Amino acid sequence: MQPWPASPRDDQENGPAAQGRVSAVLEGYLVTIARLIGEEGEARPTAIAARLGVSHVTAIRSIARLKALGLAHSKPYRSVFLTVEGAELAAAICTRRGMVAAMLVAMGVPPPTAGRDAARMAHGISEESMGRVAAFLRRHRARPPRGADLA
Helix, strand or coil, rough: CCCCCHHHHHHHHHHHHHCCCCHHHHHHHHHHHHHHHHCCCCEEEHHHHHHHHCCCCHHHHHHHHHHHCCEEEEEECCEEEEHHHHHHHHHHHHHHHHHHHHHHHHCCCCHHHHHHHHHHHHHHHHHHHHHHHHHHHHCCCCCCCCCCCCC
């Protein structure tokens, strides 16, 4: 599995060492593709675009980036599927988002808001901070909220 994605700012600061990391936008594509495959058995580019609220062309370009990173594969005019590495990364993203959302709910944030905020926050948070989030969740026995959309 590739290293956890850094924030775009980290990419600028780390230069060539940050190559191969996934942006927050591509994280959204990975999670969306994984969810569509789970729900419908496949992830067609038009469904990905509709789910993310982007144009078909934008979705195709982002899917091409995922393919170039070795995280997805497809054939022309066919569905998109995640590679093993892509599926593992999508699962890790969902876990991180769930942990951040659970922390926010434990602090009193309503689940729908916590889910939206967690999707943005989890991308840029450091491994050190995620360790603290995990410790907080263990202390408070908090779990990811059911009503939160973590996509």
